[in-house]
Each structure stands twice: as structure tokens, then as C-alpha cells.
Amino acid sequence: AEGQTVTIAVGAPITSIDPHYHNLAPNNAMAEHIFERLVQTDERARPMPGLAESWRAIDDTTWEFRLRSGVKFHNGSDFTADDVAFTIARAPNVPNSPSSFGIYTRAVAEVQVVDPLTVRFRTRSVYPLLPTDLAQIAILDRETHQNAATEDFNSGKVAFGTGPYRFIRYVPGDRIELERNDSHWGPRQPWQRVNYRIVVNDAARTAALLAGDVDLIDQVATTDIARLRADPRVSISEIVGLRIIYLHLDRSRSDGTPFVTGPNGEPLGRNPLDDLRVRRALSLSIDRAAIVERVMEGAAIPAGQFLPEGTFGHVPGLEAPKYDPEAARRLLAEAGFPNGLRVTLHGPSDRYVNDARIIQAIGQMWTRIGIRTTVEPLPWTTFIARAGRQEFSLFLVGWGSATGEASSPLRSLVATFDREKGFGASNRGRYSNKQLDALLERALATVDDAAREKLLQDATRIAIEDVGIIPLHIQKNVWAARRGFTHTARADELTRAMDVAPAR
Amino acid sequence: MTVYLIRRLMQSAVVVLAMTIILFLGVYAIGDPVEILISPDADQIERERAIAALGLDQPLWLQYLTFLENALRGDLGRSFVFNEPALRLILQKMPATLELALAATLFAVLLGLPLGLWAGLRPEALSSRVIMAGSILGFSLPTFWVGLMLIMVFAVELGWLPSTGRGPTAEFLGLHWSFLTLEGLRHLVLPAINLSLFKISLVIRLTRAGVRETVLMDYVKFARAKGLAPRRVIFVHVLKNIMIPVLTVTALEFGSTIAFSVVTESIFAWPGMGKLIIDSIYVLDRPVIVAYLMIIVLMFILLNFVVDVMYSALDPRVRLQDQRG
């Protein structure tokens, strides 16, 4: 630990140093070392001051942010309100971006630089989520980054932010090397150098940790958690995350869905998933506790709604349904399927933790109540394209709420698909519920936090009771550190050197 | 020679063109990269913007023609993921892979040739049988499995060698190589062994088969009848003859070594081209996939050509022709 270097192995590749190029969690995690945002989030994804010391809504559509003074970029430029204006303009317009940050700046109609340390945002409509959205935007320097291309960041030419670490080197797909920014405004970092290595293979990551090649690994394979826990050379840090694993149900057609048939494979002429009793049967027959224990090896909690306790919009008391195969069978019979059904459950095989194993386990459980299940895990590449074309009937997906706010899953997963409003973008089952849509729209126009949270909770309750989706569990984020290092787990899955400290 | 060159060139051009079409269609059919690359938070408008930004809104044939036009100018497109020229990305990774493949090939020749020679000269001896049994194992063991076992034993249990990664590199000829530092070498050992296991077996068996056939040849007997020392008979008369097929195959195999490093690299987190391509397939980074495969094809063509030239240099009977015997 006194070597002043920390070596971290992460499981997902970092594809760019440009913090606005690709909106991707690993990129964002890396960016947090070098760049900073006006609003930052704590380990439970709650907003806290970053480059902005404070903010407030002046009226329904105007927000004022007061900036931290004396902050300098790594190359010596001063951080001012003008840089904020520049950043907001650049973020949505990075050439070739496969996934831009424009979604977080879209609400902003205008940026007013009041003085070097004060900036005002005018939003197009009432927009309570502005601080949350701005927590995603890394601030760049106008002088330095005026005409900077993504490659210039990668090569290090303009990789200057205000963050606690400076960029040294980036080898795509392999590693990033950082060194401490000694003139950072915040608390002094314990590490002189950070080696941030990309080791995609789970076992290789664990092996590297055990072999002492690295000090911290993220995305610890669930299969290894027990062993690592027992190993005195290693300490585990974990936290319930913001990613929910759930089943989506095809609601896009009413005259029958391709992968649900009668018990002998005969077409049904209607979509049994439109029947609430069938949906509830499907949900009740899943033994979530067993999945959490046997498949996830404890690295998850059974879920009955989108978000875990302590997040904005969590509905207290809305527990995961209790495993009740009897009730499920009854419901199925009531719905007109006493002899069960035959279904195919799809899911990715390489995307979420143990994804293929989970659907197999569900397959077992459903088969046991008379729903003969074929399980078909697919590579994410093909899976997601087909899911987007509504080719499946029942499929497993996950959702990580970057903002840690219930509006995010509600808007993307269960709100009626609507291009103009930007609703239901990931609603691949095309679930639709007018009541829910109305509640959500109201919530999104309510600045008052308490009122908004209430609306979101109501919407959530509707979605869950109507079985718009079948929530399974919420993943825990698990890290493992070598002896001599301690790590503070983060709900947002980001792996950062700032969360590692030498053990006392 | 000229005819040979022209024929080769024409064939290569056809192969490359055919390859581009197959690749383009193939990669296109696999899936939609936007679905994978886009942030889950993104709404439909953002999605459409991304599609346009990546040029995927154009009809396929137009995309292909654009690609072809750019390719002719040496531009194989920009990675969707890294937003860097695909070619540069791959070339950046190439030294690592080349280094690994070279080390594996070196292992194969340095170990395989003597062992094969021994087994071929004494086919009945116990040691030869052991060698051959070993070579069958080397042939049979799946690369991935061996890789895991190597890590388990040498890195995790014994802790002798690092488990993964490339280790520090030193610059030489403007490129970063890891064999120049001790630590780098230590990182190189396990993956190189893993990758070379199959080749060692191959070289052993080729050598043995060659030796067994060659020693029966009249010219070997004639060499002995001339009163040459056994050493000279073996190391000049026999070895020179079997070197031809062995080197040819080894050189040709170099291409597939590079290709097969996909597996080794992903197990040992070796930052080479193989790992890049696997990662790129996972995220459907189309330009990188296409560029990688094009480079591999070109490399194979080049390698074939080099092997042909080498073959004709080694074996005086052969003139450059369009096929090897």
C-alpha cells in the first residue's frame, strides 16, 4: 500500500478518454478520474456538489449554479462559467458518437454566464431532473478543447480535466495509466499512480488478484465470491446496486405471440400474456430467493420493484412476490390453461451476471408448474437486435438506472412507446398503461421532490401490480481488494481509484 | 516469375474483393451495432442521431461502395467504439500479437525439431514413443483448457509467473516489445507456451514423418556409402530435406497462430489483435471487424507468397509456380 501505486483490473473495456464520446459506464468511471461534473454523486448515487458548490431553481424553468473558485485544469487553464457553456454546447455534438450525452443536455434551452463563477440554465419546460442530468456531463475547458477531436483525448494531447488524477497513457483495450493531480481542490488522493487495467475475462481477473498482479478487481464473478470471502488475503466490498434484472413480456400483439403456445405446441389465437392471471402466475412461480441464493450466490436481492431501498422513488413495502407454485397453477387454470403452456424464454448469454443461468433456473421453475419452457440464451449482439424488433415473447433483460431515480426505469421500460416524448425507448415488450403514462408525465413536470416521489411511487405500483414487467432481482456490485487496500463500494457500478484507500 | 507474380496478384485481388463482400454482408447480418453501443438511457431521437452518425442510415450497397472507395485509399473506416481509424487501432495491437505468435513459433521449432528428429531416427525407442504420445496430447488438448491450467498452476498456485497481461514493454524500432524487459518476458512465457503447444506437436510429427521417410531414401544410403559421418548425414542430408516441409508448414501456420491467438489472448488478457477482434465482435464494431479480417487475409496472402518464395529458395527443384506440391 505504501508503494503509492494502485493497480485496478476492470471487467469492461474503456473505449475512449473523450468524456463526451460514448455514454458508457466504464468510460464514465474513467472520466471521473480525470474530469469532473458540476454535480457529482455519492456512493449511493445521491447528488452532491462537484464543480458547482450549490444550485437552486430560480423559477420553474431556470436553474442557477454557483461554481467552485480557484479550480484549474491540469494544463493550468482556469475553470470558469464559460467552460460550462462550452461543455453544454459540445456534449451533444461529438462527431461519430455512437451514444452521445445529448440526452442529458436536451432539456437545456439556454446557458447564461452570469459571472465567471455563476451560470444559469434555462430549460424548455419544467424539468426537475436537471441536476441529475448534469451529474452526467464532464466539464471541459473552452481554450483547450475548442476544436479537440476524440483522438486527441486518447493520445493525451488534450486529456486535461480538473479531476484528481492526470492522464499519462492510454492503450485501447489494455490499460490506462494515471498519476495524482497534486493541485486538485478536493481531498488529497492516497495514490501517486493508478494503473487501470482492462481484464475482461472474469476468471483471469480473479486469478490476477490472487496472483497479486492487481490490487482491486471489479465485477467479481459470483462463483468466486465465496472463495474470496474465505481468503484472508482478500477483502470483499459490496453494495446493492441500481441494476434490476427482470423479464419483459410481449404485449405488442394480441392475436398470439410467437413463443407461447398451447401445451402441445398448438397456436392459441390470442396472447395469453395479455391476461393478468397468466402474468401473475409466471411471476409467482419464480423462486427468487432460490435464484439469489443458488445462481447469484448471494450477490443480489430479490426484487419486487425497479429500485432498491433508499433510492428516489422506491416504494416502501412493495416486496418481491413470494414463491407460490400452487397459486400460480391455480391462476393458470383460471385463465383457461389447466394443462399449462409451452413457452420459449430468451435472454442474453454474455451481458448480465449469470444471465444464461438465471433463465435456465426460471425454465426449471416454470416447467414445474406446467409451463414447459425451452430456454434460449443468445449472444447479446443478436439478442438485443431481435428483442428490439419484438421477436420474442418472454425475455430477460436488465436495467441500470444511471441516475438512481425511479423516473428512469419508468420512462424507458414501461411507459407507452412514444418517439416524440422519448417514452418507452427500451420498452421492448410494448407494455402500455394510460394511467401510468399520465402519472409519469405529471411527475416529470413536478419540481417539488416530495410530490414527485409520490407520483413516481404510484406509477411504480401500477406497473408492478399490473405485471408490466416481472422483476427478478437487483444485483449487488462486488469488488475484491488485496490485503492492504480498502474499497468503498458504489451503487452506480463505477470503479474508481478515488474509492480505494490504503488499509490502516 | 513474372507470370507467377501476376497470377498471384490477380488471385489475391479476387480473394480480397470476395472477402470484403462476404465480410460486409456477414457483419451486417449479425446485428445492429447501435442497439449495442447506445446508452440504455437513450431515447428514440438519440438513437436515430446515432444511426445517422455512424452512417448506418444509408442503403447497404451504398455503405459497401463507400467502404470500398475508402478502402482503396487505405482507409478502412473508423471504429464505432473507439472513434479512431480501425487500421491504426489494429496496427497498434499488432506488435503484441506478432510477438506472441513469434515466440510460440520459436518454441515450436526449437523444441519440435530436435524432438521430432529423435523420434524419427529411433522410432522404436521408448523415448520416441513417449515423445509421440506427448505430441498427441499436445494435439488434442483444447487451447483454452490448457491456458486455464497454466494459469491455475503457475500463476495462482505456484505464483512463479504473472497470470495475465503483457507487462512492461520497451521500445525498439519504434514499437513496444515486451521481450526486451525481464518482467515483459515473464509475462510472455505462459501465453506463448499455451499458443505453441499445438505447433510443437505439429512440428514434432512433421519432422518425425519426414525423417522416417527420408532415411529410407537412396541418397541417404549413398551418403553413408560415401563414408560420411552419421552427424553429417543426419544434419545435412536428412535435415536439409525435412526442413523444407517443416519450415513451410511452420510459416503457413504462423497465420493460423495469429488467428488462434484469439483464444489465448482472451484467456491471458493479452492486449493483441485477437482480443481486439473478440471484443469488437461482442460490440459489433463493424469497421474493426472488417479491417481485422482484411488484414488477416492480406497477411495470409503475403505469408503464402513468402512461403512460396522461401520454398523455391530452399528446394532447388521447385520453380515459383502457382501451387506447392
Next chain:
Amino acid sequence: MAATLEVRSLRAHFFTKAGVVKAVDDVSFSIGEGQVLGLVGESVSGKSVTGFSILGLVDPPGRVVGGEILFKGRDLTKLSEEEWRRVRGRDIAMIFQDPMMTLNPVLRIDTQMIETVLAHEKVSEKAARARAREALVQVGIPSPDERLRAYPHQFSGGMRQRVAIAIALLHRPALIIADEPTTALDVTIQGQILYEVQKLCREMGTSLIWITHDLAVVAGLADEICVMYAGRIVEKGPVDQVLDAPLHPYTKGLIGSVPSRNVRGQKLAQIPGMTPSLLSLPPGCAFRARCPRADAACLAEPALTRPRPGREIRCFHPHLVDEVV
């Protein structure tokens, strides 16, 4: 005249899986200085194995199991492998049947010649090259310097055989064993080779063992003739006597079946049956089954007898009354 080589009761057997092949069984002959001995017999009669035995080049599963090979009074079978090696190529040289196969295809002519010189003499490479050149001139190869730099495949069959002869001559050996060296060549080329060999032997006083199945070739070349059948010498004697008055029914049949010895258009005198397998040779005279004179006596092994001065045969019923053939 002291014999250059004397072979006494030579036996060379092959221990194959199917059984013991007595390829050479109790063979004795001797050859004086400057003499030419014709070793005649049909295929698999053991001619080549006899030749190889003299050089100690019988390979496993074969082995010389008995007899003496006295070269200038020294028994070669008692030599160590290294001592025997020094005899090969220097004192006794050998020329093989197939000129396409006896020269190593991947080594240049000069390499193959120079190494022969250096194998037995400590001279500079330059001197060795001069010797090689001289040898090529001797066998009538034009522009020897150019030829030295060539590879075997650039030569015609006749030229290659001449190179082989040149190699045999490098150390002016006392004895050359020529194993059917003209069988693969055309008549006109065969004439050339025979011419060269004859000339050189005369000039240098080299003894020559000429192995062939063609009686006509030895007729013109040899002083003495040995006829082999199934691993044994069945008849031996000066060439004129053996050919004009064969004593053994086999020799007689052999001579009789040569077309030019028969009246044109008439049926050829033929030996019935076929050459026996050496593996399952029944006891007694091996020619018994095909012999018109065979009777119960032939069930016993015939011993070598000398019915006339200078003649030896192995037969119970030789054609002792001279019949014109």
C-alpha cells in the same frame, strides 16, 4: 594375385515380422585387383544385400549374421562402426541403381562431392573442390566448373550417374560396387556409362563388382560371373565358361530364355514357375520347384562343388556334359 576382396560364407538376414528373410545365405566369392566380377540374378535374389553387406550398410531389421569379408586381408565385419565408415567411400565405393535417387536433391553437386573428400582427408576446401572438378572431367562431364554449382535435378539421368561415378572415384578406391547402375538408363546412354567405367577401371586398376540382372551386360564387361538364386550363389566361374557352358540348370534356363538366344518367332525356352519367396523357402535346393532335373535328391541342400577348375556350382544334377546352348 592377392584378392582385393574375399567374401566367405556371408550371411545377411532380415528379421521381419513375418519371419526371417535369408536374403544372403552362405555367399562366398573373391575378386582380384583390377578384376570385374559380375553378380547376376533375378530380383530379390540378394544381390543388393550382398553389396550392402560389404559396406556394412545393411539396415535393421537386417543384419549380417555370419561370414567374413576380407578386404585386403582385413576382416571388415570385425571393424568398429567408425573404422568401417573410414573404409566406405575411400577404399570401397558404391554406385546405386537409380541415378534420380542417389544424389541429394537439395544439395549442390559441389557440396556432395566436397563432403566426400573431406570425410576422409584433411585437405582445404579449395583442394577438395579441385579434386571434385578433376573427377568430373575424368568421367567426361563437360564444363565441370559450371556443373559443380548445379543441382542434381538440372542433370539428365546419364549425367547424374556419371556424377555418382565421379564421387565413387574421388578417393581412387580399390573396389567399386556397382548395383545395377545402368538399368534405369537408355541403351545408348548405358553404352556411354559402360564405356567410362571400363576405361577407368583399366586405367586405375580398380576392382569392380557389377551387380545386374542382365546377363548381356556382364557378358561384355566381366571377367568372372556369379549367378545368384534365392540368396545363394548357384554358379560361379569365368564369364566365357559360364555363359557358353552353364552347369546349373538355372543358369542354363536363364541363358536360354534370353530372346536373342532363340530362333526368331519360335517359343522361347522358359523356366516355369516363379521366383520363390525367401520367407518360406522349403529346405533343399531352392530351385527345385522350377527345375526340370529335380528329383528326390534335391530335397537335400546341395553343397558348393567344383566340378571343373575355376567353376563352382550348387547342384546335384549339373549339366556336366557340354551341351551347346
Next chain:
Amino acid sequence: MTPPSVESTALGVPPRQAAAAPREETPLRRFVSDFAESRLAVVAFAAFVLIVLAALLAPVIAPQNPYDLAQLDIMDGRLPPGSVGGAGFTYLLGTDDQGRDMLSGILYGLRISLAVGAGSAFIAFCAGTALGLVAAYFGGRTDTVIMRLVDLQLSFPAILVALMILAFLGKGIINVVIAIVVVEWAYYARTVRGTALVERRREYIEAAACLALSHARIVFRHLLPNCLPPLIVVGTMQVARAIALEATLSFLGLGVPVTEPSLGLLIANGYEYLLSGRYWISFYPGIALLVTIVVINLVGDQLRDVLNPRLRR
């Protein structure tokens, strides 16, 4: 009308090539006795037969149908060898994460691995042989086109071709077979063409042509059987290769579906448990895979020696 058999005196003496062998020596018998010369190869062959039997009889001898989700219980997951499961069932080789009996999984996995190996080798054999024979027999343009195709195929690393095809077609046994066939047909075509080019020049083919036999007859009755030996050798090696390739593809996540695991997939699944000490999940399938491939290679090795005319004495 015919002269008395001139060789009748010799008929009692067996011809020399057949010296010590039984009287009625067929190529098959000779082949069998040559093959049996290596004890190791015989043992390997016996093991191979056992493995094939085990695979064929898997539904009969396996304690559990590991593909039937209803028979699996996740609560029995990851039990070590010899454990007794919830339903009182003893898992001799333990269970995997889904509660699948490893013994049954291995037996069924063998089935898939062998089926994929044999199936793909067979199809590739047929396709490659037909094309190679046609190329060799007719020569000219046909030959050029087919052989360029072969070159194209061979100039491309097998694993990448297979990866591409599977990424394109998706997982599934049939798709794996297709991928392997596409990868492997060229080996057969090249081999058979090489042999056929030599055999075609043999005089017995000319004799057949002289006897006015049809092309089809010459190709399939005369040419093909004589090109078989090297093909058989290539075939056995390719079966082993196909099995290994399938395992590798499954390991990379592009092989057979997880619910019907082949040996390779079982290993891949268990691989994640290696570090956690639950070795049996990948160890036993690994051993099964290893033994299978080694055994096939050993048999192929002996075949190569037996069928290689150049090493015949």
C-alpha cells in the same frame, strides 16, 4: 485351347507378397492385422468403441436426462461428487450450477460432441471428396475454380471462419455443424485431389478407360476407393479437430445452446468455478473430452502409419 497353366507348378508356393499370411487375405484383413500391430492403438480403438457406445446408450445408462429442465433442481446445484440430492438421488460426479448430474451431462455431452464431430466430418468428407475428385479427374477450368475456392477457404483461419458463421447463424448444433463443415471441406478436397491426381495417372485407370467404362464408373468405382486411405486418415484427425473446435466455440460462447451442453460447454461452464474449488464441474468433462480426442488421434495416428504406402515394407 489354352496352354496348360505354365505356373501351375508354382501354385503350391504362395506368392511372395502373401508369404506368411493366411490364404484368403483380403485388404481388410491385412489392414486389421497391420493395425493391430500397435497395442496402444488397439487399446485406443477399444476405448473409442466404449466411448461411442456410452454416447449412443446415454439415454439408457445415464441416471438423469440432463436436458429435461423438469428433472433438474437448482437447489441441488454445485454439489460435490458423491453428494445426495434433495430427491435422494446420488450424484456420482457431482452437479453443475443447474443441479445437473455431471455423469449424465458428460454422457449426453459426449453424444453431442461425437455427433458434431462425426456429423460435420461426414458431411465435409462427402462434399470435399466429391469436389476434389471432380477437380482432379476433369482438371482444367473445373480444377482451377474448385482449387481456388479451396485456397480461399484454407487461407482463412478456421476459428475465425467458424466465429463469423456462428455469429451470423446464431448458436445451435446444426449451426455448429455447418460452421465446421464450411471450415473443413477444403481439407478433404485438397487431400483427395492430391491423391486422385496421382491415382488418375495410374495405369489401371487408363485400363478402365480403354475398356470403355463410363466416367462415373471410373471415378466412383476405380478412382475413389483408391483415394480413400489418406482420406480416412484426414477424416479421423478432422473428427478430433471438429470436436475440439466445437469445444472451443462453445467455450467462446458461440457453440451449442446452454440447455443442451456439449463437453466443451460443460467445461466452459465449470471453468468459472475452477478458482472457487468446485473443480468437478469442469474437470470431469475436461477429462472426458481429452480422452475422446486423444483416443481418436491415437487411432488416426496408427491409421496413418498403416495406410502410408511410403512406410510399407
Next chain:
Amino acid sequence: MGGGEEASAPTAGAPVPTHGAGARTPILSLRGVSREFRKPFDLAARLARRLGADIREEVVHAVDRVDLDIFAGEVVGLVGESGCGKSTLGRMVAGILPPTSGTIFWKGRDRASFPPGEAKAAKLAVQMIFQDPYASLNPRLRVGEIIGEAPLVHGLVPAAELEAYVDEQMRRAGLDPAFKRRYPHQFSGGQRQRIGIARALAVGPEFLVCDEAVAALDVSIQAQILNLFMDLRRELGLTYLFISHDLGVVEHLSDRVVIMYLGRVVESAPAEEVFARPNHPYTQALLAEVPRISNRKRAFAGVKGEIPSPLAPPAGCHFHPRCSHAMPICREAAPPLREVAPGHLSACHLNDRPAV
């Protein structure tokens, strides 16, 4: 390309002088039959040539405008050194290889003009016996199948009688029919050659092409096979084209001898005539070089020079570089075949001189 173009070659189709056979139609005649082997230019080669590369098409004139008549019941010996085109000529006669130019007449009719049915009959009428007793039998078939396949396929024998038919063919070739179920590898060289003969005889040929049919056999076995050929000729009235490089064998067997050198016929005459009065210098040299048992302790001499490559045969008379009588004209023009005595043809410029 090839040698200099010669004007005086006999023209195809012109009647060829026959040796005193009067107006009999030959059973087989060749008129100007040639066979070239060439490696065709492909696109790349043409391009390279366009670019000025010095490449030439490789053409081997294996057989160069050969005229030949063979009469029923005759044995014609074809002699020449290795690579001179004997086998190629034999294959063309046997119909295995089509000629690149020239015509082959079967019983006076152009063989190419035959309707399919007759063409097959004509093809079966000419059979070939091969040199290599090991390579000429399909190792995967039993002897009975080897002999019986063609007669059965062509409907010459009903299936029910096949067994007996095969037995008869085997007996005729001197084989014990009991060996019918054996495979070729179980036989000795001589026996195999008999199987090959039985196979050919089984389709009832009138004409046999024997390509070095005894070259691979031991002397004692060779005599057996030669005797068999002679017996068959007598019994079945067969006509032979007997190809060999062994002059002794040819002398013994043939009525007429044809001598080839580098694809061309250089001399053709009745056997006694050739051996008694060889006309062409090449024939003379050849005869001088043949070792004979009766020649003892002779001094060998050898025709000087190597056999030229058929890829680049010398211009004019192919033999001139090795000929001790070579004249300037020999370098320029190929001598035509002309009659030097009744029934004795020779292609040599020495014969152009006024009769001695």
C-alpha cells in the same frame, strides 16, 4: 514453335508406301498423327507477355506426324529411347488419348467418324497391356471383378454366365480360376501381367497394344509372357503393336520394326531387314550398343551426346547433334520417310544422295 518448319514431311492422308502387302486394307492406319502436350496460357501469362516478359508456352511434341499402317495378324515392334513418344503413340492407338491432329483409321474408316455404338465396339477391339504389373490392376478389386467388369457392363456376357466366362479367360491367360477371389497384391509380377492380359482378352479384342509389357519382369518370367503372347496370336489371330526399348525382345517377336526418335518415326522395315541392314544412323548406333550375351569383353563406346529434351528438340533432323554423319542440311530440314528398299522406310538425308 519447336524445330524448324520442314517442308518435306509426308502430307497427312497421302497414301503411305506399304511393304508388299498389295491392296490389303490395314486394320489400323495412322495418318499424320501428332500429339502435343502444352500448358495453356492463362490470363496471367498472357498479361505477363503483354508486359514484355520472356515466357514461352511449353509444348512437347510427344508424337510428331506419324504415319503407320498395321495389317491384321501382324506384329509391329515399336522401338525407341525413353521419352521418344512410344507410349503416347500406343495410347492414341488404344483410344485412351485423342491425337491433337491427324487421323486414325480403323479397318479403313476414320475412327472419329464412328457412330457411338460402333465407336465403342471399335474401342473395345483395341486393348492395351501395360508396363507396370503393379499399377495396372486396381488394388481394391478382386481378380474376378477386374476381368469380368467390362464384359458385364458392356453386355458381352449375361450375368449368369459371367463366372464361367471369367474362368475361361483366366485359364486362357494361364491362371488358375481358383484365384478368382484374390486381390492383385497376392500375385507375383508375372501372374499380374497375366491378369492384365485376361482383362484385355475378356472384351474380345482384335488388336493389342503392349506397352513395355515385359520390361518390369524378370528374364525367366519375361520368357513366359512372351510365349503367351505368341500363343495368343496364333489362337486368336491377334494383331500387336509391341512397344519396347529392348531390341532383343522386339527382334524375337516382331514381323516389322518401327524405330522412333523424339516423336518421329525414323525407320520402319521388316524385322530381319532392320537387324541385317539398318539404314538410319540412329538405328545403327542403337544396334551397336545393344549388349549381347555373345559379345564378350567388348569395348563399349556409346553414342555420343545426351538425348535432347523434347521441350526443345533440335531443328532439322532431331538426331543430327549426335550423328557422326551429320551434314549441313541435317540442321535445317527434317528428312522425310522414304523407301530405301522394298518395304524399308527411313528418314535420313544420307539417302538423298544419288543411289550408291
